[in-house]
Amino acid sequence: MLSKSGCPTTMLSIRDALEAVEGRWKLLILFSLSQGPKRFKQIAREVQGITDKTLSKELKSLEANKLIDRKVYDTFPPTVEYSVTSHGLSLEKVLDELHYWGLAHRKEVIGK
Structure with missing residues (x-):
């Protein structure tokens, strides 16, 4: 059961978390x-259904929230590589829980 103590602070922290990972794509990118x-x-291929424009926007947002790092290599043309930061890795338990909840939800709603 969710605790109601410290409600304004809890609501603020939940809102901050949701803003950092909001939308359909950010957690899949992570x-x-x-x-x-x-x-x-490589990311575009793995995150099926995302457009290049949306991926670019989401990567910028994830970088602004310090969840991923963007490294540009001095090559021609420039090579850009994205990686998860230690701050982004702190979402590992959240992703695991979403995975398990999603499995249970699918079983509950779809029956599979």
Whole structure:
């Protein structure tokens, strides 16, 4: 059961967390990057259904929230690689719990 003590602070922290990972794609991008550093097109292939424009926007947001790191290599053309930061790795338990909840939810709603 969720605790109601410290409600304003709790609501603020939950809102901050949701803003950092809001939307349909951010957690999937983080999951993709949890396997190791990747380039843009590698992420786009793994996160099926995301457009390049949306992926670019979401990567910028994740970087602004210090959940991923963007490294540019001095090559021609420039090579850009994305990786999860230690702050981003702190979401591992959240991703695990979402995975298990999603399995239970699918079974409850769809019956599979």
